[in-house]
Structure formats: C-alpha cells, structure tokens
Amino acid sequence: MKFAHFADVHLGSWRDPKLSNASTEAFMKAVGICYQQNVDFIIISGDFFNTALPSIDCLKEVAKKLKEIKDKSIPVYAIAGSHDFSPTGKTMLDVLENAGLLVNVMRGSVVDNKLQLNFTVDEKTGAKITGVIGKKGMLERKYFESLDREKLEAESGFKIFMFHTAVSEFKPKGLEKMDSTPLSEFPKGFDYYAGGHVHEPYKREYGRGLIANAGPLFPNNFRELEKLGCGGFYIVEKKNILNADFQQIMVHGVFSISVDCSHKSAREVEAEIIEGISDKSFDNAIVTIRLEGALESGKPSEINFKSIYDMLYAKSAHFVMKNTAALTSSEFEEIKTVAQSVEETEEAVIKEHLGQFKAALPDDELLLTKSLMNALNTEKAEGETTAIFEGRVKEDASRILRVRM
Ligand SMILES: [Mn+2]
Numbered sequence: 025m026k027f028a029h030f031a032d033v034h035l036g037s038w039r040d041p042k043l044s045n046a047s048t049e050a051f052m053k054a055v056g057i058c059y060q061q062n063v064d065f066i067i068i069s070g071d072f073f074n075t076a077l078p079s080i081d082c083l084k085e086v087a088k089k090l091k092e093i094k095d096k097s098i099p100v101y102a103i104a105g106s107h108d109f110s111p112t113g114k115t116m117l118d119v120l121e122n123a124g125l126l127v128n129v130m131r132g133s134v135v136d137n138k139l140q141l142n143f144t145v146d147e148k149t150g151a152k153i154t155g156v157i158g159k160k161g162m163l164e165r166k167y168f169e170s171l172d173r174e175k176l177e178a179e180s181g182f183k184i185f186m187f188h189t190a191v192s193e194f195k196p197k198g199l200e201k202m203d204s205t206p207l208s209e210f211p212k213g214f215d216y217y218a219g220g221h222v223h224e225p226y227k228r229e230y231g232r233g234l235i236a237n238a239g240p241l242f243p244n245n246f247r248e249l250e251k252l253g254c255g256g257f258y259i260v261e262k263k264n265i266l267n268a269d270f271q272q273i274m275v276h277g278v279f280s281i282s283v284d285c286s287h288k289s290a291r292e293v294e295a296e297i298i299e300g301i302s303d304k305s306f307d308n309a310i311v312t313i314r315l316e317g318a319l320e321s322g323k324p325s326e327i328n329f330k331s332i333y334d335m336l337y338a339k340s341a342h343f344v345m346k347n348t349a350a351l352t353s354s355e356f357e358e359i360k361t362v363a364q365s366v367e368e369t370e371e372a373v374i375k376e377h378l379g380q381f382k383a384a385l386p387d388d389e390l391l392l393t394k395s396l397m398n399a400l401n402t403e404k405a406e407g408e409t410t411a412i413f414e415g416r417v418k419e420d421a422s423r424i425l426r427v428r429m
Pocket of ligand 1: 032034071105107221222223
C-alpha cells in the first residue's frame with residue numbers, strides 16, 4: 025500500500041500576479057510525483073483552498089486535474105480545513121465531492137451527544153480512513169471533545185486518521201503559542217495520523233504507526249518562504265513497517281537576505297545588501313529581504329530599494345519582497361513590533377479585552393468573538409446582490425449572537 029499525504033495546499037493563496045499561480049503549480053507537480061510513484065490514493069488534510077470561494081480560473085484548473093487523477097483510478101480523500109469554510113459552513117469541497125472528484129471522509133452522526141465517525145474504506149487497499157475537519161478559531165475542539173473514540177479504536181484493519189489542528193505535544197519551534205489539541209483527545213491505535221494546519225512538516229512514531237504533518241505544498245507567506253524555502257508532502261508506504269518519505273516540491277528557489285541594521289546608517293545598509301548580491305545570479309528564485317533593528321542614522325525611506333530591486337531583477341530574480349516591520353530609526357522613538365501571524369495578533373487582542381461582556385464566561389466569549397469575526401469577515405459572493413449579501417451577514421451574526429434582528 026502506498027499513498028500520498030498532502031495538507032495546506034492553499035490554492036489561490038498569493039495575490040501578487042507573479043506568485044498567484046505558485047500553489048496551483050505546486051499541486052500539479054505534487055500530483056506528477058504521485059503518478060511516478062504509483063500511489064494507490066491521495067489524502068488531503070485540509071486547507072485545499074485558501075478561501076471558501078476560490079476564483080473560477082483556479083477551480084477550472086484544479087477540477088481538470090482532479091478529473092485526470094480520477095481517470096487514473098487514484099481516489100482522493102479529503103477533510104476541510106479552517107480556510108475551506110465560509111462563515112455559514114459551506115465549502116467548495118462539497119461541490120467537488122458532488123461531482124465525484126473527491127471524497128470528504130469526515131462523515132458521521134451525533135448519538136447521545138457523542139460524535140460517531142464512520143470510516144471510508146478505500147476499495148483497492150482496504151485502508152479505512154476517517155478524520156475531523158479543522159475550523160477557524162479552533163472550533164474543531166468541540167468535535168474532539170465529543171468524539172466517540174472507543175468505536176474508532178475497536179475497528180480492525182489499516183486505519184488512517186486525518187486532522188487539521190496543531191497537536192499540543194508536537195508544536196514546532198516558534199509556533200508554541202498556537203492553539204492546539206492534546207494527543208489524549210485523538211483516538212488511539214491508528215496506523216497513520218495525517219495532519220495539516222501547522223505550516224511546517226514533521227513526523228513522529230506514535231503508537232503502532234506514525235503521526236505526520238505535511239506542511240504546505242508551497243510556502244504561504246514571507247515568514248514561511250524564509251523558514252521553509254519550499255513545501256512538500258509525504259509518500260507513505262506500508263511494507264513490513266510503515267514509512268513516510270518527505271518529497272520536496274520546488275516551484276521557485278528562495279534566497280533570503282536578512283540584515284541587522286543596528287549601528288548602521290541607511291547608506292551602509294544599502295551598500296551591505298548590494299555587496300551581498302553583486303556576485304550572485306538568482307535563476308528565477310524568490311528573494312526575501314528582511315531588515316531589523318534601529319538605524320543609527322538616516323530613515324528607512326532613505327534606503328534605495330528601487331536600485332536594489334532593479335539589480336535583483338536584472339540578475340533574473342523571479343520576485344522580490346521585503347519586510348521592514350521591525351526596522352526603526354534612532355531618529356524616532358522605537359516601536360515595539362512582535363512578528364506574529366494575523367490569527368495570533370487577533371487572539372492576543374481578544375484576550376486582552378475578555379471579560380467585558382457581563383453574561384459570558386471567558387472561554388465562551390473567546391469562541392463567540394472568533395465566530396463573530398469569522399462571520400463578519402466575508403465577501404460578497406459572485407452574483408449576490410448587496411441586499412442579499414447584507415441579509416446574509418446579519419443573519420449569520422444574529423445566529424451566532426442568538427438574537428433576532
Ligand atoms: Mn493552512
């Protein structure tokens with residue numbers, strides 16, 4: 025038995041035209057490797073799309089690829105991730121499933137307040153697959169808490185559990201603050217635990233098998249480009265023992281420049297960057313420039329980025345991006361900036377203000393605030409009139425607040 029484990033494909037993730045096709049390209053390349061490796065099936069552990077409503081162009085390409093995969097008799101099993109859902113709980117995966125292009129394996133019912141999951145059996149290999157979807161603001165915790173684990177554990181055969189959440193015990197360095205689910209809430213005795221959500225790959229031995237998180241197929245932001253360079257997925261094979269091999273997917277190389285600007289002038293920083301790139305060529309790579317620290321003299325705006333960018337593009341860089349969020353000038357008061365993701369910053373702000381509603385408990389209030397933010401963070405759908413859009417937003421918000429409008 026051999027299968028591919030993808031996660032966090034985030035199709036449509038980059039907005040810049042030069043990178044907007046990168047995640048789709050990564051997906052195409054990964055599928056190419058699956059064909060070469062003759063996998064029996066492919067599993068996708070959430071965040072297949074970057075948004076609930078991907079562009080038609082993106083969908084068109086992906087649906088065509090999924091059809092090709094289907095025609096090669098390679099089933100695709102998926103769970104939805106936090107990015108796949110609209111605030112009303114709709115996901116494009118349902119559309120693809122209805123078209124027969126993939127199978128959503130989180131199926132089950134609630135019996136006596138317990139979530140009973142069913143297995144989806146892969147016909148060719150007999151592998152039994154189930155899993156828990158990921159939701160924004162860790163709303164999936166409710167599923168884990170109410171999961172009927174005994175029933176899942178009693179099932180015999182080769183079992184795969186898909187999840188889209190951070191595991192408390194395996195949070196990578198730098199992501200320790202991420203919300204997570206402890207291993208104790210996972211069903212035991214599965215052969216392979218196929219994770220997503222944490223944008224950094226890892227695998228560990230666990231129970232009789234392996235637990236692995238595939239990470240993104242292509243890095244999704246500046247920090248991930250710097251840290252990961254490229255994305256990838258696992259090819260998992262069961263011979264005598266279970267083996268998971270990480271396959272890197274190279275769409276563009278990444279060249280990262282990082283300069284500590286303390287005790288330097290704007291001119292000196294510029295000269296240092298130019299010095300560092302003058303004897304290099306970039307061969308279609310993405311170049312990231314991170315500047316940190318307090319300039320001794322001159323302002324950040326005095327660094328001539330235009331000439332640096334021109335030079336990099338002349339040396340065949342594919343795309344150049346800079347991050348100067350932690351760059352300050354001694355000529356101004358220093359500003360404290362902590363490099364955090366949007367989600368972490370939101371959570372920190374919410375937590376700071378908890379306890380200001382009279383009725384709710386802090387935990388409920390955190391969940392309520394996040395749900396409400398998700399509901400309000402929606403865009404007008406294609407073909408939707410303003411009136412219908414407004415009505416939908418009001419309805420979602422009032423449902424969450426349990427009030428009538
Ligand atoms: Mn993700």
